[in-house]
Amino acid sequence: MTNVSMTVNGKAVSGEIEGRTLLVTFLREGLGLTGTHVGCDTSQCGACVVHVNGEAVKACTMFAADAEGAEVTTLEGMANPDGSLGTIQAAFQEHHGLQCGFCTPGMVMSAASLLKENPKPSEAEIRDYLEGNLCRCTGYHNIVKAIMAASGQDVSSMAAE
Amino acid sequence: MPKDNGIGASPKRREDVRFLTGRGKYTDDIQLANTSYACFARSDVANGVIKSIDTSAAEAMPGVLAVFTGEDFVEVGGNPAGWAISSRDGTPMHEPKRPVLAHGKVRHVGDAYAAVVAETPEQARDAAEAIEIDIEEQPAVIDMAAALSGSTFVHDEIGTNQCFDWGWIEDNREATDEAIKNAPHVTTLELINNRVVPNAMEPRASIGDYDPGTDEYKLYTTSQNPHLTRLLISAFVLGIPENKLTVVAPDVGGGFGSKIYHYGEEALVLAAAKKLARPVKWTASRSEAFLTDAHGRDHVTKIELACDKEGNFIAFRTETLANVGAYLSNFSTATPTFLHGTLMAGTYTVPNVYVNVKTVFTNTAPVDAYRGAGRPEATYSIERVIDKCADELGIDKIEIRRKNFIQPDQYPYTTPVGLSYDIGNYDALMDTLERRLDVAGFEARRAESAANGKLRGIGINSYIEACGIAPSNLVGQLGSRVGLYDAATVRVNATGNISVMVGAHSHGQGHETVFPQVVAEMLGIDEASIDIVHGDSSKIPFGMGTYGSRSLAVCGSAVVRATEKIINKGKKIAAHMLEASDADIELVDGQFTVAGTDKSVGFGDVALKAYIPHEFPLEDIEPGLEETAFYDPANFTYPSGAYGCEVEVDPETGKVDILKFVACDDFGNVVNPMIVEGQVQGGLGQGIGQAMLEVGTYDADGQLTNGSYMDYAMPRADDMPQMVVDHSNGTACTHNPLGVKGCGEAGAIGSPPTVVNAVVNALRSAGHDVTHIDMPLTPSRVWAAMNG
Incomplete structure (x- = not known):
C-alpha cells in the first residue's frame, strides 16, 4: 500500500492505495465520490470520464498513483458555487438529455471538455466527439441537443415535434 | 399556452438533479458497514459434465471467508419460468431446473459453478481464479436446427433440445393451410431476427444483508421489479418467508428487460450473507454482463403471406425457431409465444393466421424479453414480407398497407390470433407519416442522391403492439403463473x-x-x-x-x-x-x-x-x-404507429446512412410529452442498433465472439440520425381511466423493419434483385447483397 495525494473538486485529499488501484476506484471507494460510474471493463463506455489537470480522462484507464498531485474534477464538482446546476448540467435537464442517469457523469464531463476545446461545435462535431461515451437510453438525440444548447446555439431545428 | 402542471405538461424531471450532481444512489454506490465481496467462477466451456471442483486452494487464500459450489444449493429450489406453455399435442413444456450455481453440468460459457466471498473484491477475484474444476467437455449445441436433430443435449435428462412446439391458434391451422394453398399469390420470406445483448449501461449488482437478531434479510439489487424478485426468491428458490425479506431496487441504470428477471447471483449473496452474518456485495463486470444477462430476440422464421392479385391479404403463416438459451429465464416462454404469436395479424384485416413456434435449448446465455419482447419479432416478420409481396405484385408500399388496414369503424376488432383491439386509426398515422417524411418529395431526393453516386431508399412500416400487460384473467388462461x-x-x-x-x-x-x-x-x-x-x-x-x-x-x-x-x-x-x-x-x-x-x-x-x-x-x-x-386491466392496450425513414447507400462500399427517421405513434393520451418523446427516441436507438450494428454471435464451440465493447457494435452518437417523433394521432385507450397505452417499446418495435425496408428499396432501385438482407445491415452484408 502506498499513499496518494491529489486535489479533487478543489479539495486536497489523500488515501492508501494498492499499486493496481484505478483512479475510478479511488474516487468511488476511497473518497465516496460515487457520481463517477463504471460501465465496462475495456475503457469504451465513458461513464467514468473525469478531468485530470483539465483534460478529459477515462478514470478506469488510469492508476490512482499516476494522479499523484493532480487536479481532478468529477461530476460532483460541476455545479455552480451556490449549488445550482452548472450550464451543461442545466441544459441536460432542460432538454431531457438523460434518462437512467448512469452514463450521465461521463456525458457531462465529455461535453465540458468538448466545449472548452470548441465552444460552438456543430451537431456532427458533437456526435463525433461523443465516440467514447455510450448511452443506451436516449438514442443520443437529446444529449446532442443539450450540448448544442449549452454552447448557446439554437436548437429549434432539433425539436422532436 | 402549454400547461406547467398536471397532465399534458412537460415539467423538468425532478430525478435529474441528483443524477446530474453525482448524488444518484445505484446499487454499487451503496456501501454497508463490514461489507464482504463475492466473485463468481464461471465456465469457459459451453457444455460439459463437472467431474470435480477443488476449492481447497481458494479457501486458503488471504481474505477468503467462504466458497460456495452447486453442491451447497442442491436442496434449494430452481429459478422458475413464469409462463407454462403446452405443445400442440397437449404435452407440457420441458422445464429443467435452473440452479443457483451449476451442479453436475455447465451449460453455457459464463455459467457460474462456484462463488468466493472475501474481504475485498480483489481477494475474491484472485481466489475465484484458484478454484480448480475438471470438466468433461461435450460438443456445444449452438445452431437451432442442428439442436433439434442432434443427439447432444443441453439438458440430458430431457433427451431433446426442444422445449415445446406451440401452435397459435391450432384451430386456425387447417383453414390457413387451405387458404394459402388456394391463394392467387403467396410471398415467402425466410429471415433471422438477430440476437442482441441488452447492455443497460449499469451492470447488474446485488448486495445481500442479514440480521441474525431478527432473522431478516435485505437484498439491494438492480431490478425492474423488486416485488417479483422477492416472490421468486421466497416462493421458489431460497424459501425465505416474504415477511422476512426486503428487496430494494434503488436507482437502476437502465434495464430494457434484462433486469426483470431473478438471477442466481441474487440468491447467492443472500445465502452468503446469512452464513457470514455480514453484507455480501457483487457487481458484474461488463464481461460478465455480456455472458450472463438474458439476451434478446434470436428467432429464425419462415413467413408466408397469401393474397389476391390486388394485394388483399388472405393469410399469414409462420414457422419460427426461437432460442431460449441454456436455461428458461422467467419470461422466456411467454416472449416468443403470447407476446409474439398474438400480434401476427398486425394492423391488418387478414382472415387467416397461424403461428408455429418451436423453442430450442442451446448452450448459450438464456434469451428472454428485451425491449419490445416478441412484438418486434412479429412486426419484423409481417412488415418485411409485406414489402416483398408489394414488390412482387408491383403495388406501392403505402397503398398495400392502407388497403388492408383495420378501419376505425371496426373496433373492437377481434383478430384471428386472439386479441381484441379496442381502438386505433392506422390511416391517420400513415397520413401524418406521409406528410412529415415528405413522401411526395422522395423521388426528387432520390434523383439528387443518384447525382451524387448514392442509392436512396425509403422504408415504411406499420406496427401494433399489445402493452399494459396484462389482464390477469386473460393471461392466466394462457398459462401465466403470475397476475399482472x-x-x-x-x-x-x-x-x-x-x-x-x-x-x-x-x-x-x-x-x-x-x-x-x-x-x-x-x-x-x-x-x-x-x-x-x-x-x-x-x-x-x-x-x-x-x-x-x-x-x-x-x-x-x-x-x-x-x-x-x-x-x-x-x-x-x-x-x-x-x-x-x-x-x-x-x-x-x-x-x-x-x-x-x-x-x-x-x-x-x-x-x-x-x-x-x-x-x-x-x-x-x-x-x-x-x-x-x-x-387489473380489462384488456391489453394497443399502441400503434407508422414509421418511415430514408437511407442512402454507398454502392462502392455498402455503407448505409440513415438520413431521416420519422416515428408517428398513437399512444392514446399523453401525460408528459417530453418524456414520451425521449422514450421513443431511446427505443429507436435500440431498434436502429439492432437493424444496423448489433448481433451477439456464438461460434460453434459456444464462445460469445463479441462479448465486450471492443467487439460488440453498440450504437454511438454518430450512428444515430435526427429523429422526428409525432404523437398527434392519439386515440384514447377505451378501458383505462387515463386513456393511455404505453410508449416505452414502440421505437424498438417499429424501427428495424423500417430500416431494412429502406435499404432493400434503395438496392432494388438500382436494379439489384435483392429481396432481403438479414440484420445487422453492415457494409459487408449490403455490399455482398449488391455483388452477389
Missing part, C-alpha cells in the same frame, strides 16, 4: 403533502416526475407537494414492476383509483367540516366546495382535519387519509 395487475398507495400527510407508493419501478422512465402530474391533476394541487416512493418492497404495498410499457397504463391506473378514494373520503370530511351533504361536495382546483355556494375548504385543511379529528363523526369516517388500490 399493479398497486399504489396514496398517503396524504397531515400537513397536506403527499407520498404515493407505486409498484412500478423507474429506471430511466421518469416516474418520479410523471406520477405526481397525474395526482396533481386529479386533486387540483401543485405537483411539487407530491412525491412518489418506489423500488422498496417494505415501503410499497405490492407491484409487478416496470416492463411491457405498463407503468402508466397499469400502475398509473392504480394511482388514479387510489386518488379517487382519497377524493371520496376528502369529500366526506369536507362535508362534515362544512355541515353539508357529501353528495353536494365538489373538488375544484384543490378546494372542496358545496356545489352552487361559496362555502369551501381547502385540500390542506381537509388533510389536517383527517389527522386531528376533533369532533369527527367517528361512526362514519375513520381518521387518517391514506388509500390503496390494486388495478
